[in-house]
Amino acid sequence: MTARRVASALRAAATASPVSGAGAQRHERIYQAISAAIIEHRLQPGARLREDALADVFGVSRTGIRKVLQRLAMDQLITLTPGKGASVTRPSAEEAREVFEARRLVECGAMLPLAQTLDAAGLTRLRALAAQEQQALEAGEQSAAIQCSAQFHGTLAALAGNQTLATFVVQLCSRSSLILAVYGNAGNLGCDCTDHQQLLELLEKGDGKAAAAFMAKHLEDIEASLSIGDEPQAVPDLQDVFAGYRR
Missing domain, CATH: 1.10.10.10 (Winged helix-like DNA-binding domain superfamily/Winged helix DNA-binding domain)
Known part of the structure; x- marks a missing residue:
């Protein structure tokens, strides 16, 4: 963007009326x-x-x-x-690899402090999310299961005591969902909720090193389940996609 365009954009922003x-x-x-x-x-x-x-x-x-x-x-x-x-x-194949590499670096690193600080209330919260994910899977509610899985990973990072880290994990989980949509097999949700339950058992014991190793394997298994291939671009029926939206 040229200096003139930048200045024009800044003037427009300065004079624009605020959104109510x-x-x-x-x-x-x-x-x-x-x-x-x-x-x-x-x-x-x-x-x-x-x-x-x-x-x-x-x-x-x-x-x-x-x-x-x-x-x-x-x-x-x-x-x-x-x-x-x-x-x-x-996402490209390279981007997919980078996202999972970033997730391993960030989420595995959060396990050590989390194992030391996780209290009963936090553990109860995480177990509730894992249970909701399991219920959604059993009911065939794929969308709800995806949301619960993302919330589970984001909550892990938040409970580790770093909200900035938690926000980053949520963004990475959103990108992972796109990656699964492109490269995942039919019905592949990415996360195995039984993995989440096993991870909580390690955290409850205070074994941060084992939890970090388990998280690494968990994310590696998700990445290994992907099949890189091309899919044609789609033109969705937006009225159908957002049929339940209330204005």
Whole structure:
């Protein structure tokens, strides 16, 4: 971006009227609805997201949709391409390897401090998430199981005492979901909830080294389950994807 364009953008931001509280809440709901559809694989990687169609679905202006899409792009859930618009991010094989490498570095490192600080309340919270994931799997509710798994990993990092780390783990889990959608086999949720239960047993014993080793194997098993292949880009029916959304 040239200096002139940067200056123009800054002037526009300075003179723009602030989003009202109600408008900000609506944008947040739309952001959550789209991100959930991506993470739960209802919007597949590569799917095009037309601004006009989204504006019609959610009953807002294209300007409002554009702001939401920019936020999703910052979170790397979608890709904005000049002249082509928005599409759900489709991770490359190299990106997939990098995400799992980052997860091993971050999540395994969190196990040592977590084993020393995890209390009864935290353990109960983690067990509840593992139980919810198991129930969702038994009920065939794949989307709910994916969400519970991501929450489980994010909560592990949060309970280790580092909220910045927890936020990073949540972002990595979101990207992992995209990777599973592209390279995972049918019905593959990535995480095995029985692994989560075994991990909690090690943490309850205070064995941080064993927990770190187990987490490494857990993430390696997920990565090993992936089958790299090409899939055509999809054009989703946005009215159908967001049929349950309430304005």
